[in-house]
Amino acid sequence: xxxxxxxxxxxxxxxxxxxxxxxxxxxxxxxxxxxxxxxxxxxxxxxxxxxxxxxxxxxxxxxxxxxxxxxxxxxxxxxxxxxxxxxxxxxxxxxxxxxxxxxxxxxxxxxxxxxxxxxxxxxxxxxxxxxxxxxxxxxxxxxxxxxxxxxxxxxxxxxxxxxxxxxxxxxxxxxxxxxxxxxxxxxxxxxxxxxxxxxxxxxxxxxxxxxxxxxxxxxxxxxxxxxxxx
Amino acid sequence: xxxxxxxxxxxxxxxxxxxxxxxxxxxxxxxxxxxxxxxxxxxxxxxxxxxxxxxxxxxxxxxxxxxxxxxxxxxxxxxxxxxxxxxxxxxxxxxxxxxxxxxxxxxxxxxxxxxxxxxxxxxxxxxxxxxxxxxxxxxxxxxxxxxxxxxxxxxxxxxxxxxxxxxxxxxxxxxxxxxxxxxxxxxxxxxxxxxxxxxxxxxxxxxxxxxxxxxxxxxxxxxxxxxxxxxxxxxxxxxxxxxxxxxxxxxxxxxxxx
Numbered sequence: 215x216x217x218x219x220x221x222x223x224x225x226x227x228x229x230x231x232x233x234x235x236x237x238x239x240x241x242x243x244x245x246x247x248x249x250x251x252x253x254x255x256x257x258x259x260x261x262x263x264x265x266x267x268x269x270x271x272x273x274x275x276x277x278x279x280x281x282x283x284x285x286x287x288x289x290x291x292x293x294x295x296x297x298x299x300x301x302x303x304x305x306x307x308x309x310x311x312x313x314x315x316x317x318x319x320x321x322x323x324x325x326x327x328x329x330x331x332x333x334x335x336x337x338x339x340x341x342x343x344x345x346x347x348x349x350x351x352x353x354x355x356x357x358x359x360x361x362x363x364x365x366x367x368x369x370x371x372x373x374x375x376x377x378x379x380x381x382x383x384x385x386x387x388x389x390x391x392x393x394x395x396x397x398x399x400x401x402x403x404x405x406x407x408x409x410x411x412x413x414x415x416x417x418x419x420x421x422x423x424x425x426x427x428x429x430x431x432x433x434x435x436x437x438x439x440x441x442x443x444x
Numbered sequence: 445x446x447x448x449x450x451x452x453x454x455x456x457x458x459x460x461x462x463x464x465x466x467x468x469x470x471x472x473x474x475x476x477x478x479x480x481x482x483x484x485x486x487x488x489x490x491x492x493x494x495x496x497x498x499x500x501x502x503x504x505x506x507x508x509x510x511x512x513x514x515x516x517x518x519x520x521x522x523x524x525x526x527x528x529x530x531x532x533x534x535x536x537x538x539x540x541x542x543x544x545x546x547x548x549x550x551x552x553x554x555x556x557x558x559x560x561x562x563x564x565x566x567x568x569x570x571x572x573x574x575x576x577x578x579x580x581x582x583x584x585x586x587x588x589x590x591x592x593x594x595x596x597x598x599x600x601x602x603x604x605x606x607x608x609x610x611x612x613x614x615x616x617x618x619x620x621x622x623x624x625x626x627x628x629x630x631x632x633x634x635x636x637x638x639x640x641x642x643x644x645x646x647x648x649x650x651x652x653x654x655x656x657x658x659x660x661x662x663x664x665x666x667x668x669x670x671x672x673x674x675x676x677x678x679x680x681x682x683x684x685x686x687x688x689x690x691x692x693x694x695x696x697x698x699x700x701x702x
Contacts, residue, residue: 369610373603377593387586387607390579391614394621401625425613433610440602441594 225310226318233322236295243291247284247327248334254280255338266343273342274352274403278396281331281356285363286388290381292323292371293438302375302442312438313431320368320434328360344407351406351416358419359399365423365430366391372437395422454531456673457682463666474663477656485649492646498562503650505555507657509573512548512580513615515541515661519587520612523605533669535601536676538608539591540668544661546584553577572626579618583611597676 237244258276259269296302296319305315335356336349344352370388374380402415452458485503492499519541526534556574557567568574587604594600677683 369607373590373607376595376599380593383586383589383593386582386589390582390586390618391610393579394614394617397621397625422617429610429613433606437603437606440599440606443599 222310222314225308226314229305229315230318230322233319234325237322237326243288244326244330247287248330250287251280251284251331251334252338254283255341258342270343270345270407273339273344274348274407275400276342277335277339277344277352278356278359278400278403281335281360282363282392282396284331285327285360285367286385288327289367289371289388290374290384292319292368293375294371297375297442302438306439306442312435316368316372316434316438317427317431320364320431323368324361324364328364329357332356332360344403347409348403348407351412352403354416355399355402355412355419358416358423359395362395362419362422362426363392365426365434366395368434369430369437372434373441375438376441395419398422454529454533456533456536456677457680459533460670460673460686463670467663467666470659470666471663474656474659477652477659481649481653481656485646485653489646489649490643495563498559499646501555501559503653505552505559506650507654508548508555509552509577510654511657511661512545512552512577515545515548516580516583516608516615517612518665519545520605520608523601523608527602527605527609532676533673535605536672537665537669538605539601540665540672542584542587542591542604544664544668546581546588548661549577549581549584553581572622575626576619576622579622580615583615587611 255277258280262268262272293302296305306312308315332353335352339349339352367384367388369391370384371380373387374384377383398415398418402412402419405415406412482503486500489500489503491497519538522534522538522541525531526538553574556577560569561567587607590607591600591604594603674683
């Protein structure tokens with residue numbers, strides 16, 4: 215029993231460090247979502263209106279929407295490389311359960327996409343004239359929210375990994391499931407800006423993350439088994 | 445032995461032959477119920493004091509909204525049964541339920557906006573129920589599209605079933621969060637007519653319409669599933685005999701909606 219647990223742990227940590235190393239070797243890919251986030255936020259005042267008042271009022275929602283789109287951008291690639299080179303089949307044959315492997319991969323994905331986005335968001339919030347008091351809730355809510363969205367998006371990526379042009383299907387599948395996260399996350403920031411207590415929204419996002427951590431890994435593992443074995 | 449009926453449910457042929465017998469009386473019953481309910485509601489129910497005749501769209505709109513939500517759960521449960529017991533028929537039911545549900549959400553949205561124009565003064569309002577219906581439509585479309593783009597039939601069924609099951613966890617959360625969002629961004633002018641205060645002379649046709657819609661949903665689910673059965677089992681012997689045999693009543697039943 216203990217032996218099995220040790221095997222699981224070593225397998226998971228091997229996948230985790232392998233993925234981190236892969237990400238490090240493709241450092242330029244890491245910057246893609248961040249650059250998209252920056253460009254989208256830059257376009258916003260040009261397309262709408264640069265007055266600080268308007269920007270400040272739409273900033274919470276806009277930062278959240280752009281961050282959401284930025285995570286979607288690279289979601290397609292989450293399992294693509296492993297599917298193409300056959301590692302995915304090896305993961306399924308490996309002694310440790312597939313959902314643990316999936317969890318390790320999603321964790322790396324979140325560390326390299328969601329977390330940088332959350333850390334970069336306050337900088338862009340300054341450009342959008344987000345009022346005082348919104349910065350800490352923005353980072354906290356995006357940290358939790360991108361983790362939930364990574365887990366949900368990974369299901370879409372797993373379901374579409376066998377399709378040549380799965381990007382649009384992925385967006386269609388994942389978007390409705392993102393909706394509660396967006397609503398609660400954007401609301402967390404705007405209620406903090408309005409001077410209310412935002413711990414309720416953070417607690418809801420945390421609850422969502424707990425639920426997603428329970429539900430999603432087995433679902434993603436099942437989806438991977440289905441889509442890669444045909 | 446007790447489980448025999450359950451395993452028989454998994455057989456597409458058994459379903460096809462059974463429903464051929466049911467449809468003989470079920471289809472006319474459904475059409476009759478629909479006609480009675482709609483004519484009663486649209487022509488004979490009294491005029492609403494505030495909304496005039498425009499309220500009558502509720503007899504089309506409200507049952508469609510109910511069924512589009514119920515249909516999602518029927519689809520997901522069918523998918524779950526298919527995944528767990530590895531049966532063919534539930535997957536066919538699931539694939540048949542997706543376009544029907546999508547059509548019902550479109551009907552709900554269309555009738556809702558037609559009602560909204562004279563009543564609210566706009567075709568589209570970012571109201572909690574509007575958004576929820578729109579998101580439900582996206583959820584249905586996701587399943588329809590995923591089922592279409594998958595190269596292998598068997599994998600498509602399972603993938604759609606997983607997506608539908610994850611969706612069932614999410615549907616109540618989406619519903620609550622949209623509701624919550626709406627209560628925070630409440631626009632001032634809109635008030636729903638209280639559902640509890642509906643007069644019996646309008647309630648009875650509405651209830652009849654709901655029953656009729658349930659029957660209609662079941663009927664279309666059966667017909668779509670029969671079509672799916674014929675398409676997927678096209679190479680089996682019994683379908684060959686069915687299509688090849690002359691003067692067979694089942695044939696027209698299957699092809700009517702093909």
